[in-house]
Amino acid sequence: MNLQSVRIITANINGLVKFYEQVTGMSLVQYTPDFAELKTPTATLAIGSTKTLQFFGGDEVAKPAQNHSVIIEFKVDDVDKDYERLTDYLQNSIVQKPTIMPWGNKSLLFRDPDGNLVNLFTPIAPEAMARFKDGK
Secondary structure, three states, rough: OOOOOEEEEEEEEEHHHHHHHHOOOOEEEEEOOOOOEOOOOOOOEEEEEEHHHHHHOOOOOOOOOOOOOOEEEEEEOOOOHHHHHHHHHHHHHHEEEEEEEOEEEEEEEEEOOOOEEEEEEEEOOHHHHHHHHHHO
């Protein structure tokens, strides 16, 4: 079994698509006005509008902008450079400036427009780097 994607359900698909393109520097593929994907070598971040909930059983299946338990994480080459690049864009969304975590990653934590936590991190300790060898 392989984790393939995480999907955000939102009432603001255009805003989230624009946000994740700015943060990652990558283009999302918007297949329909209600569904887009950011494909990376290891996983996909999917973004679906609330209209897509009809395919999963209705509006009560998921609620947009109510996540309080998941952090969307992206491994980056240099979290400090990304922090410098994004500081003005993120403004009041930053939760934690780049900080070294006990498990050996340097992490920048902020919120997307729906309030979801996003972590950009760079492994810096030898043990952390070993966990991500071969670019994974």
